[in-house]
Amino acid sequence: xxxxxxxxMDQAATFSSSFTVLDILGNSIDFSTYTASSQMRKTYMSVxxxxxxxxxxxxxxxxxxxxxxxxxxxxxxxxxxxxIIEDTSNTITRVVEGIATVLPSVTR
Numbered sequence: 001x002x003x004x005x006x007x008x009m010d011q012a013a014t015f016s017s018s019f020t021v022l023d024i025l026g027n028s029i030d031f032s033t034y035t036a037s038s039q040m041r042k043t044y045m046s047v048x049x050x051x052x053x054x055x056x057x058x059x060x061x062x063x064x065x066x067x068x069x070x071x072x073x074x075x076x077x078x079x080x081x082x083x084i085i086e087d088t089s090n091t092i093t094r095v096v097e098g099i100a101t102v103l104p105s106v107t108r
Contacts, residue, residue, distance in 0.1 A: 002095055004097060008103065012072040019061075019096075036056045052066055053066065077102060
């Protein structure tokens with residue numbers, strides 16, 4: 001089961017959020033041999049998606065980020081997102097999921 005992490009993003013601003021994923025024994029997970037990807041959508045069934053840049057490391061650390069240019073194109077509101085990893089044997093696991101809330105920008 002995926003870890004729940006909710007995100008708050010400012011529209012038209014650079015976004016970055018870092019967290020650590022642990023196994024059920026509380027040990028960090030070595031992500032150095034995995035490929036990671038993450039997307040958010042307005043709803044689970046939405047066709048349009050917005051991708052995060054993902055950096056994962058050997059101590060369970062994951063950073064999701066999005067440029068200011070990319071967050072500018074987001075409509076303020078609530079989105080769903082997840083992060084999946086794929087190992088060298090092509091096994092895919094969802095490790096993080098949650099709600100991403102985009103707050104509107106005033107300055108343009």
